[in-house]
Amino acid sequence: MNQALEDLLRSRAGIWRGLHSDHAAWPVVGSGFPELDTVLPGGGWPLGTLAEIAIPAVGCGELRLLLPAMADLSRAGRHIVWIAPPYQPYAPGLLQAGLALPQLLAVNVDTEDDIPWSAEKLLRSGGCGMVLLWPRRLDNRQIRRLQLAAETGSALAVLFVLPGQSYPGAALRIGVCPSKPGLNLNIIKARGSLRRSRLTIRF
């Protein structure tokens, strides 16, 4: 496509460009895996959105997928919050991964209702870089509120969902599955791209 046409298309706001959308629209944080960055629209995890990571069971590599981004965000002075984690996050392991421990915060809740409430508060505050959630159920209205809060605070909200759950409101949906060299990723949906892609990353 020649440059004149490109400029003309760019100058009009109302034109949807399908696969060639302009990724400068939202800030991203590099995932730390080059093969994943090339597939994700914008070249990294999109900040200000809600991402859903479908896992077969807790602990199959989903945290290691996010670790490089978490380390970058925490060293940049943004908080990483774990809401209702299924086990205790272990500080020595997190420190070895290069995270700045003072920026980490775990929130333990008593009731299920407190999970979206505290997630929304923390996302909206603007101090968080990433909020990790392990919800058991969320309705569409709560998903929408979380999405808006993530946009307000320019943070990445990550929902870890087990088989049988799905939240269609998420802007990014990735299925993960452990494999011999690392992790198989199945990018089901990514805002700004129509491609569904499968790839394998190595740890």
Next chain:
Amino acid sequence: MAATALAHSPQSLPPPTSIAKAPATPAKLWLCAHFPALALEALKIDTTQAIAAIATLNGRPGLYAVSAAARQTGVEPGMTQNAAQALCPALTLLPRDPAAEKAALKRLAEIGLHFSPWVSLDRPDCLLLEIGSCLTLFGGADRFRQQLREACLAAGHTPAIAIAPTAAAAELLAGLGLETQIAEPAQLRSALGPLPIAALALDGKTLARLGNVGIRRLVDLWRLPRDGLARRYGNGLLQRLDSLLGLQPTALNTFHSPPAFAARRELPIGLTRLEHFFPAVAQLAESWADFLRQRDAMALAVALDLHHHRRPSTRLELRFRHGNRDAGHCLALLREKLERSPLPAPVLGVELLCSEIAPFQPAISSLFAEEPTTEANSDWQAMLDQVQNRLGHRALRRFGVAADHRPERAHHHDTTQAAMLTVASPRPLWLLDAPEPLSADSFTLLSAAERIESGWWDNQALRRDYFIGQDRLGRKLWLFRELSGNRDWYLHGLFG
């Protein structure tokens, strides 16, 4: 000390009624209330039973204080636990709680402030009150003593009260359990003379040397020439004697009760809606903030009482993560709390109480503006306050590492102490609260063993071989095999 006090016969002291008429200008008169059983009373248990408080004495655990019932069976302070339990099998042993003792003494000092403006907590287990200036208000020393005793007994503490013209003499008498009154400084020598020198709280060496030359009582010391006494036994002994007689001035700190805020507003009618009665709360919060600003203080916690008609009032408690004196922040938290708590009845009055007050610490800003602005940080802190007040004070967890090889102790939630990571081998991202037993055929090993054998010094010893493994789902596991016992496999962490 108790034994020496018993050996000495109190009959040789002037009888308690021998106090002379108060002089025209009130001279200094000190009252000392000594609480011999404070360590036991502070534990808030029935002190008529055979109980004893344990503390570390000379580097090993021993009995610190013993109740009267236990004393009758022959148990004495300073004994080891085993010896005491052999003498009295029914003895209840409890660890001493110095913080509770301190709090109890503070409560007693508050009571003391009802009697005298000058209350000192400088001496251990004692209240010292200057009463010369206020004796006439109570109608004499006997009545004063009686009223103070009743107030202390009502608070659950038994005092031994002595009155003397110097604080040191009053303390000495009360410490020996001698409830005497000495009115005139001139009577001090004759009244204190028969007391044993062991009561002076000198070091054991000096005491033994004095005993060797036949000095048993204070009067023996006063008979000796001062210069010789100072040369042989040091200036400390002389100063102690002088402070008893009031020749050496002693400065005592006065106790001030910490400030507390309480303000109440009555509402004209019973209100049920938050927006109707919240303005009254806002007014209270403004005066609370003023109160704190005037004292250059900040509050650590506040409580809001909602009063109802013929019903117990509803109490809402707020605790700040850092001290606070911002009315707006406090109101936002109160509103959040009020919105979530149902009202049992219409509200007739609101009352704001605040007793946990600390000196104000201003925000420290960096000289170089590289760090995130303090405003953004204070917003973050305010938001965390909000989250914590809804979820409870244990809901927010920080992360920290500790220098310990035992995996369970290598992390903690207290970020005030910083430590370096001591291990180089990989650690998991999740740690299970308690290791889960694992059958040996459900995983494959991916690494060689890492032996952790540590903790023999605090009875939490562990001997384990840690491995990295993989289960059938493909998850990376952190597992260990016990080296002692039946060598079982356990899952301890996940690499996430």
